[in-house]
Amino acid sequence: MVSNLLRPYRDFAPSYFDDIFIHSRAAGGMTDVEMHLRQVFEVMRENKLYTNLKTCIFYxxxxxxxxxxxxxxxxxxxxxxxxxxxx
Structure with a gap:
């Protein structure tokens, strides 16, 4: 399910089962990373998907x-x- 929902974002947010790996090259700086995070979080919110903050690794x-x-x-x-x- 997660893979299908995030298919449009797989260039910067590939997933493996329920793990999502959001990444960005330094060229765009933090604004790219933050934009990617917002896009993925919006998809998650729309589909009532939640994350466990204890298992998240940011930046x-x-x-x-x-x-x-x-x-x-x-x-x-x-x-x-x-x-x-x-x-």
Whole structure:
């Protein structure tokens, strides 16, 4: 459901099941990020979807996703998971 609702915004707000990853390049600055947040929050409000603020990460240079970390530099594995495998 979330993926279908956010399809028009997938360039800056891809989703995976009920996780939404809102991102923006620095070129537009904070105004782009804030505009993207407002657009996604409006869709959520219109469809009575809620978020758990305890699990939200705002304005972060890197976020944990599916056992790894994603940033502007790319994707890297979680060091704790690598250590567990090597142990």
């Amino acid at each position: 972060a240079p890197e976020i944990p996703v599916l056992g790894g970390y994603v940033s502007t530099e790319g994707v890297r594995a979680d060091p704790e998971k690598i250590e567990a495998i090597c142990a």
